[in-house]
Amino acid sequence: MSWLVPSLPTWARATPASTSTSNPPSNNEQEEEDIDAPPPFPLLNSHQRSSAPVSAPSFSVAPPSPKKATNDDDEPPSDLNIAISDSPLGNMAPPPSTVKKPNFGIQKGGQDSSAVEDMAKKTQMKTKKRSKVALTPGHSALDWARLTSSGEDLRGVQGLQRVTLAELKEHNTPDDAWSVFNGMVYNITPYLPFHPGGEDELMRVAGRDGTKLFMLTHSWVNLDFMLKECMVGVLVRG
């Protein structure tokens, strides 16, 4: 901080004890002189300053221009954090960051194992475990395909019906179960023992619209194709 002192007017300097020791007051006389020295007011105005040969005292404290450390220079390099270089950016270059960059748990040359573990845990927590039901012999997907292509009546009705909601609700037992998927009414009773998810699950949509539950469970299943021989008709309002 000693560099601050020389540019300050003498009256603004701190007591000699705390200032640079390079110019200690030689005696009490000098000390008194300094203390009694009048302030350099009034200041010169801008016109006076421009014409006057003597420059007005400066109260702005400017840091010394930092020096570039070179080999032939004996002075140690400045410890000021100012970028000094010959680069085109000059002192506009950003200072070197002291903030440690996060590595997001990614290990060198490998996968982010902690993130993968976290993801696996979260997925397990969110996903409800679903298990396929052991189907009774003769009720595989292939058996269902055979049955639907056999020409056997799986609808239980003559021709396609216009089914009302009230009518739909009456067909809610395993022996007589209708359900609606995408606006179409199906007789799901024949399919119950073939359903890989179990009869109970399928019965949840008996007598009502099962579209939402079906889509939430397995939207990839081609229901239209699987149940086309079970189609009863179309759901109508009223």
Ligand code: HEM
């Ligand atoms: C009549 C309409 C339905 C048909 C044609 C049908 C068909 C199927 C098929 C083919 C599978 C095996 C899927 C696979 O292996 O990827 C299956 C599994 C399953 N279904 Fe359905 N399903 C129907 C309705 C429903 C409904 C309404 C529910 C829920 C209430 C449901 C619940 C399940 C479950 C829990 C599984 C078990 C395992 C799984 O695939 O993850 N199904 N269903």
